[in-house]
Amino acid sequence: MAEKMLQFVRLQQRQPDKRDAGERRADWEEVYRPFAQEAAATQASRCSQCGVPFCQVHCPLNNNIPDWLKLTAEGRLEEAYEIAAATNTFPEICGRVCPQDRLCEGNCVIEKGFDSVTIGAVEKYITDTAWERGWVKPPKPAMERGQSVGIIGAGPAGMAAAERLRVMGYQVTVYDRHDRAGGLMIYGIPNFKLEKDVVLRRQKQYEDGGIEFSLNVAVGRDVTLGELRNKHDAVLVATGVYKARDIANPGAELPGVVAALDYLIAANRKGLGDAVPEFEGGALNAEGRHVVVVGGGDTAMDCVRTAVRQGAASVTCLYRRDKANMPGSMREVKNAEEEGVIFEWLAAPEAFLGGTAVEAVRAQRMHLGLPDATGRQQVEPIAGALFDLKADLVIKALGFDPEDLPAAFGEPELGVTRWGTLKVDHRTMMTALPGVFAAGDIVRGASLVVWGIRDGRDAADQIHAYIQARAECPAIAAE
Ligand SMILES: Cc1cc2nc3c(=O)[nH]c(=O)nc-3n(C[C@H](O)[C@H](O)[C@H](O)COP(=O)(O)OP(=O)(O)OC[C@H]3O[C@@H](n4cnc5c(N)ncnc54)[C@H](O)[C@@H]3O)c2cc1C
Ligand code: SF4
Numbered sequence: 001m002a003e004k005m006l007q008f009v010r011l012q013q014r015q016p017d018k019r020d021a022g023e024r025r026a027d028w029e030e031v032y033r034p035f036a037q038e039a040a041a042t043q044a045s046r047c048s049q050c051g052v053p054f055c056q057v058h059c060p061l062n063n064n065i066p067d068w069l070k071l072t073a074e075g076r077l078e079e080a081y082e083i084a085a086a087t088n089t090f091p092e093i094c095g096r097v098c099p100q101d102r103l104c105e106g107n108c109v110i111e112k113g114f115d116s117v118t119i120g121a122v123e124k125y126i127t128d129t130a131w132e133r134g135w136v137k138p139p140k141p142a143m144e145r146g147q148s149v150g151i152i153g154a155g156p157a158g159m160a161a162a163e164r165l166r167v168m169g170y171q172v173t174v175y176d177r178h179d180r181a182g183g184l185m186i187y188g189i190p191n192f193k194l195e196k197d198v199v200l201r202r203q204k205q206y207e208d209g210g211i212e213f214s215l216n217v218a219v220g221r222d223v224t225l226g227e228l229r230n231k232h233d234a235v236l237v238a239t240g241v242y243k244a245r246d247i248a249n250p251g252a253e254l255p256g257v258v259a260a261l262d263y264l265i266a267a268n269r270k271g272l273g274d275a276v277p278e279f280e281g282g283a284l285n286a287e288g289r290h291v292v293v294v295g296g297g298d299t300a301m302d303c304v305r306t307a308v309r310q311g312a313a314s315v316t317c318l319y320r321r322d323k324a325n326m327p328g329s330m331r332e333v334k335n336a337e338e339e340g341v342i343f344e345w346l347a348a349p350e351a352f353l354g355g356t357a358v359e360a361v362r363a364q365r366m367h368l369g370l371p372d373a374t375g376r377q378q379v380e381p382i383a384g385a386l387f388d389l390k391a392d393l394v395i396k397a398l399g400f401d402p403e404d405l406p407a408a409f410g411e412p413e414l415g416v417t418r419w420g421t422l423k424v425d426h427r428t429m430m431t432a433l434p435g436v437f438a439a440g441d442i443v444r445g446a447s448l449v450v451w452g453i454r455d456g457r458d459a460a461d462q463i464h465a466y467i468q469a470r471a472e473c474p475a476i477a478a479e
Contacts, residue, residue: 005070008046013115014039021338025308028191028271030096031335032121037075040125043118045073048110055119058107060454061087061094065104065119072122081130084123089160089453090202092131093185095124096194098450099298099329131201138209141169147467150175150228152219153238155183156449157440159202160456161236161463162211168464172211173232177218180272181206183240185449187265190302192309196272220408229435233470234463237422237431237438238456239405241446245398247294251352252396258284260299260397267306286312290390292361293317294349295397301332303395304341315341316389320348320366320379348379350386352394361389400446421445429455429462437463 016032016039024031035043047069055065064083071080084091100106100120108116130136148171151158159181162172180186181203185194207213219225219239228235244259246252266284269276278284286307293303296319307315317336319326322345326333337343346366353360365385368377402420406412415423415432422431422438429437439455441447 005045005047005049005073007042008048008110008114008117011042011046013046013118014043015118016121018335021340024192025339028309030195031192034128035121035125037077037125037129040122041073041075044069044122046110046114047073047117050109054107054109055104055117059104060448060450061457063087063091063104063123068126069117069119069122072126077126077129078133078135080126081135084126085130085136088123089163089457090156090449091123092127092198093156093194094450094453095120095122095127096198097185097189098448099331101329101331103450136205138205139163139166139211140209141167143169145169145171147171147233147471148173148231149234149236149463149467150232151236151238152176152225152228153183153236153240153440153442154178154181154203154213154215155238155240155440156185156452157240157456157459158183158236158238159206160453161238161439161460162456163206163209164457164460165463166206166209166211168460170464170467173214174206174211175214175217175219175223175228177216177221179215181213181215183452187268188261188299188302189449190264190268190306191271192305193302196268220410225409225411225414225433225436229433233467234435234437236456236459236463237405237436237442238440238452238459239403240441241400241402241421243401243403243420244396245401247349247396247398249349249351251354251358254352254354254358255283255356256354256358256392257352257394257396260293260295260303260395261400263395264299264302264306267310286310286315286393288313289393291315291393291395292389292391293395293397294361295319295399296321296326296328297397297399298328298332299399300395300397301328301336303397304336305332305339307393307395308336308339308341312393314390316344316391317341318344318347318349318361318363318389320346321377322346322368325368325377344389346379347387348381349394352391353388358391358394361391361394363387363389400441402442402445405442419445428466429459430466435466437466 068080105116154176182199266279291307347363350364351362369380406414439459440452
């Protein structure tokens with residue numbers, strides 16, 4: 001057992017072992033093997049216990065990282081878990097899916113001369129251990145309150161808010177148009193990054209703690225926002241962003257050109273054991289096909305790696321900028337390369353070719369030009385540099401915009417920004433409609449699980465303040 005901290009001078013960084021790429025291609029299990037206790041303790045002892053911990057500053061949840069690293073190094077895992085769980089609703093999920101290289105680990109001070117502490121892997125280890133040993137309990141209110149809150153959306157933002165409000169004693173109902181809770185954690189992110197039972201066991205715990213889930217209910221279709229406002233003392237909108245950005249190129253309407261989320265939802269549902277006609281019929285199954293994924297973000301990386309596991313004949317990622325300018329996490333790009341994905345950098349689709357279905361992608365070579373006003377280099381086509389890629393499945397992974405919620409909810413007064421995200425007062429997180437709050441991607445735009453958790457927790461505190469103010473002051477309640 002490690003006894004001292006600051007061991008980075010002596011010990012090298014060791015991430016949990018990665019499974020062999022050949023083995024990974026053949027199954028849907030997570031890529032990284034779990035840490036053994038000794039390895040977690042040893043790696044945690046590398047922390048330099050900074051007075052001003054930049055890892056904590058750059059973690060969206062301001063997790064008290066140095067403290068739980070020290071406790072892990074000392075073998076005091078239950079206390080480490082309590083500290084990790086005090087600021088994070090789903091530490092085991094963040095440990096798996098946060099882009100740590102851009103957040104906590106990317107700002108670890110020992111990174112400057114040594115490799116960073118493996119913060120995410122230790123956080124995952126602590127919380128997986130807590131689950132194994134029964135330390136993770138359903139939310140338990142100290143007292144019940146008569147007021148209720150309706151939450152629209154069971155993604156990380158909605159779930160984090162639900163848990164916090166329930167602990168405060170509110171009666172909480174979570175509405176979701178899907179049949180399972182988790183949002184993109186269940187139907188977007190693939191199993192090899194985040195195993196589905198890790199998400200589903202949280203839903204079960206929340207049900208056990210008295211949170212009600214009203215699933216297969218789309219607000220705007222099955223129930224109106226007005227009805228929820230009448231039923232609950234406050235409503236939180238945490239519906240995420242789902243309008244896929246499209247490509248207007250010739251041939252984009254050909255069969256075989258599909259949207260990333262349709263493809264990933266089908267794969268995730270299949271993995272969960274559901275009947276998926278579009279998968280079984282072949283439309284959303286990459287097996288034996290030449291797959292081209294257009295885009296360079298994490299969604300594109302999830303698509304290419306899903307196609308590899310489905311047994312595609314070839315998988316190519318087409319991205320208009322170069323590797324250094326890719327928005328996706330470098331860790332995921334590396335995993336994809338190891339698993340056999342071909343990257344065509346500086347290439348953009350020009351047209352989708354085919355008769356009754358797509359057969360090829362005509363691509364245009366690009367180069368990076370002068371920076372624009374934001375400082376980012378512009379991409380420009382290289383005249384005449386066209387090439388064709390064989391493709392009988394093309395997956396469009398170009399990002400997401402918000403759906404038109406004021407129209408979907410029949411509430412034109414629900415103000416939106418010029419990006420279509422919900423407009424909120426950033427101090428109170430309340431929308432233009434009194435008692436209706438908003439959090440997560442629908443406010444921020446497409447973001448990260450960890451930011452969804454942060455927003456959900458903050459929204460819960462603001463909802464609590466709002467309900468209490470009304471309960472204490474009849475004049476406010478009458479407004
Ligand atoms: C493919 C993919 C991979 C990703 N990978 C990562 C990753 O590795 N790491 C990371 O940190 N982030 C990742 N993200 C981003 C992350 O998943 C999101 O930022 C996060 O889930 C947003 O949380 P949310 O609660 O705001 O919304 P969501 O997770 O989108 O949840 C919104 C929920 O609202 C429900 N809903 C929507 N409209 C209605 C309605 N009208 N009525 C009822 N219910 C409704 C939806 O069904 C959904 O369950 C990924 C995203 C995608 C698409
Ligand atoms: S929540 Fe994410 S950013 Fe924060 S410590 Fe955990 S892995 Fe790092």
